[in-house]
Amino acid sequence: MSGGAHGDGTVVWTDRFLDYSWTPEHPMRPVRLQFTMALARGLGLLEGVESLTPAAAGDSELLRVHTHDYIEAVKHARPPLGPTPDAPPYGLGSADNPVFPHMHEAASVIVGGTLAAAQEIAAGRTRRAVSIGGGMHHAMPAAAAGFCVYNDVAVAISWLLENGFDRIAYLDVDVHHGDGVQRVFYGDPRVLTISLHQHPATLWPNTGWPEETGSGAGEGSAVNLPIMPGTRDPLWLRGFHAVVPGALAAFRPQIVISQCGVDTHREDPLADLDLSVDGQRAAFIAMRDLADRYAEGRWLAVGGGGYGLIRVVPRAWTHLLATALDRTVEPSTPTPAAWRELVGAYAPTVAVPETMSDGADTAFDPWDGPGGGRETGDDRTDRARRALDVSVLATRRASFGLLGLDPEDPRD
Ligand SMILES: [Zn+2]
Numbered sequence: 364m365s366g367g368a369h370g371d372g373t374v375v376w377t378d379r380f381l382d383y384s385w386t387p388e389h390p391m392r393p394v395r396l397q398f399t400m401a402l403a404r405g406l407g408l409l410e411g412v413e414s415l416t417p418a419a420a421g422d423s424e425l426l427r428v429h430t431h432d433y434i435e436a437v438k439h440a441r442p443p444l445g446p447t448p449d450a451p452p453y454g455l456g457s458a459d460n461p462v463f464p465h466m467h468e469a470a471s472v473i474v475g476g477t478l479a480a481a482q483e484i485a486a487g488r489t490r491r492a493v494s495i496g497g498g499m500h501h502a503m504p505a506a507a508a509g510f511c512v513y514n515d516v517a518v519a520i521s522w523l524l525e526n527g528f529d530r531i532a533y534l535d536v537d538v539h540h541g542d543g544v545q546r547v548f549y550g551d552p553r554v555l556t557i558s559l560h561q562h563p564a565t566l567w568p569n570t571g572w573p574e575e576t577g578s579g580a581g582e583g584s585a586v587n588l589p590i591m592p593g594t595r596d597p598l599w600l601r602g603f604h605a606v607v608p609g610a611l612a613a614f615r616p617q618i619v620i621s622q623c624g625v626d627t628h629r630e631d632p633l634a635d636l637d638l639s640v641d642g643q644r645a646a647f648i649a650m651r652d653l654a655d656r657y658a659e660g661r662w663l664a665v666g667g668g669g670y671g672l673i674r675v676v677p678r679a680w681t682h683l684l685a686t687a688l689d690r691t692v693e694p695s696t697p698t699p700a701a702w703r704e705l706v707g708a709y710a711p712t713v714a715v716p717e718t719m720s721d722g723a724d725t726a727f728d729p730w731d732g733p734g735g736g737r738e739t740g741d742d743r744t745d746r747a748r749r750a751l752d753v754s755v756l757a758t759r760r761a762s763f764g765l766l767g768l769d770p771e772d773p774r775d
Contacts (some may be wrong), residue, residue, distance in 0.1 A: 371660075372688040373413045373569045375490040376400065380496035380537045382469040386461050390597070390633060391510045393430045395669060395676040396495055398647060398706050402677045403684050404700035412688055414482060419643045420474035420518065427521035428514050428547055433505040437512060454507035462671055470512035473497055477515035478522055480663050484618060485526050490660040491651070493687045495680045498667030500541040501568065509539065512565030516665060517547040523618065529553045532608065532616035532658070535560070536646055537624025538634040540571030540587070544622070550581040555614045557607060559599075561634050562589040562754075563628075564605065571759040573754075583765030586610050588758045591750045592635035597727035599627070603646060605730035605755045606762075609775045611657045613766040618764040623647060624680040625666025632670050639723035640675065642693055644682040651686050662687065669724040673706050673713045682719065694720030730755055732773040 381393040381711040431728050434468055436453045440462040443451075447458060456462050463469075473496050480492035500516060501509030509628075520531055533556045535541030540557040548554035563569045578682040588606050589597060611619070623646075625631075627638040647664070654662035664687055669676040678698070696719045703715045726735055736752055738745050759770035769773040 364656060364771040371470060371478065372492050373415050373483050373492040374409060374684060374688070375415045375417055375480050375492060375494035375496070377416045377472065377476070379469070380470045380476065382497070383463060383473055384469070385510070386464050387509075389461065390670040390687075392672055394709065395664075395672045398673065398702075399680040401705055402655040402681045404699065405702040406696070407683065407691060408685050408688060413489065415479055416476040417472060417479040417494075419468060419471035420478055420513075424478060424518055424522065425471065425474065425513055428504055428517045429607075431504045432496060434467075437470065437507070439592065440466055443744070448613055450687045453505060454503075459509060459593040460507040460512070466512060474515040474518050474616040475500060477519045477665055479661070481519040484654060484663055485523060485528070485662050488495065490665070491654070491687045493660040493664045493684055495666040495683070497665030498537070498621050499543075500535060500624075500667060501505055501539070501543045503543050503546060508543065509690050510602050510668075511543065514543045514547065516620060519663070520544070520548065520620065528617050531555070532611055532613060532614055532619045533557065533622070534619060534650060535624075535667075536603075536627065537622055538631065538636050539566060539624070539651050539668060541567055541622055542568050542570050545575070545585050549577055549580065550579045552577075552580050552584050554586060554725050555584050555586070555610065555616065557586040557588075557610055558604060559588045559590060559606075560635055562591050565592050573757040574637055576765060578760050583762065584602060586758065586762045590752055591747070591754070592634060593637050594751065595637045595748060596639055596645070596723055596725045598747055599642060600649075601730055602727060602755055603649065603731040603750050604727075605773070606637050606758055609763065609768055610766055611653055613768050616658045618661040618663060618678050619650065619658045621650045621665070622662045622667045623664055623680070623683050624669055624671055625676055626668035628669070628671050628679070630671045630675055634670070639721035640678045640682065641720055642727050643679045643687070644694065647683045647686040649689070673710050674716055677706070678716060678719055680697045692719050692720065697757070730773055733771050735773070
């Protein structure tokens with residue numbers, strides 16, 4: 364397979380992504396996208412790269428996933444004059460999802476971006492496409508949830524299903540469960556959803572248990588790996604490689620769609636996993652390689668969560684862009700001085716990262732079956748490893764048989 368040739372990777376971008384802007388106090392802020400693009404440009408990653416400017420998705424596309432009444436409610440939503448109700452209609456106007464100006468338009472552009480990426484790949488004009496504005500995986504057919512208004516990924520998958528694709532793998536590494544996408548395709552055997560996330564007993568939306576494996580004809584089409592708080596890169600990667608490659612090999616997808624939320628980072632203010640940008644970079648490279656191996660290189664990557672606006676998201680998603688473009692950035696690469704100045708001016712009290720690395724070690728021991736694993740003698744390390752292995756086994760026992768795999772055989 365050729366690497367790095369023109370046309371192999373497309374970056375979807377429009378400044379209109381920055382209109383997806385909640386309240387000034389909200390943790391999801393568009394500067395994270397702005398600083399990512401500034402860093403990627405500063406490193407010269409986007410020179411000569413095909414860039415695609417998306418239009419807003421129309422109602423006919425939104426209706427693939429969302430109800431007419433919900434879309435109308437988003438269009439007509441206005442910020443409340445009084446206090447915020449606890450359970451507002453359609454989830455619009457809650458603390459997580461406050462109404463903001465032109466919400467419908469901004470959310471539709473995000474859907475348009477992911478849809479355009481899918482259409483480029485489907486037409487064979489590119490093998491890989493990235494839209495860091497996308498990844499709104501919590502949006503439900505008739506409700507906003509978890510900072511997500513319209514489910515761009517579910518719309519794009521639905522479009523692909525009508526345009527020649529009937530085996531689509533969705534891989535979600537956001538710290539939160541990919542509940543919205545799973546919900547939409549839970550009964551559909553043509554879409555395999557895999558989500559790795561912080562354990563549902565410890566984090567919203569409290570779903571994503573190993574026992575959630577799909578329903579009806581879709582039984583076996585959902586895979587969930589819960590991961591304990593405090594888990595670091597090597598164990599997270601051990602879990603990823605114990606579940607994801609086997610499931611993809613069995614499912615034989617025509618395309619891999621990755622939700623690349625980076626709220627798994629140890630500095631993320633909303634969750635409790637302990638990953639570094641180095642571990643996140645390793646995950647992106649692994650997903651690209653899996654798409655190369657099992658999906659003829661077709662890889663659509665979107666963003667998602669990530670609330671370390673300065674120190675995490677820009678570096679992590681710059682690594683994502685670089686990975687998709689076959690322009691891998693070495694972790695030791697210094698961040699450009701102009702970028703450090705730009706973000707330093709925005710956040711004078713934050714220690715601006717000097718390099719593209721957190722200096723973390725991402726080497727890991729592959730999962731080696733029930734009862735396996737190497738004891739180090741360090742109590743914390745060994746307990747964390749055993750907990751991860753318990754999760755891996757629960758997930759494999761729930762899902763692997765349905766995929767025709769042996770849950771206990773580490774070669775599967
Ligand atoms: Zn998240």
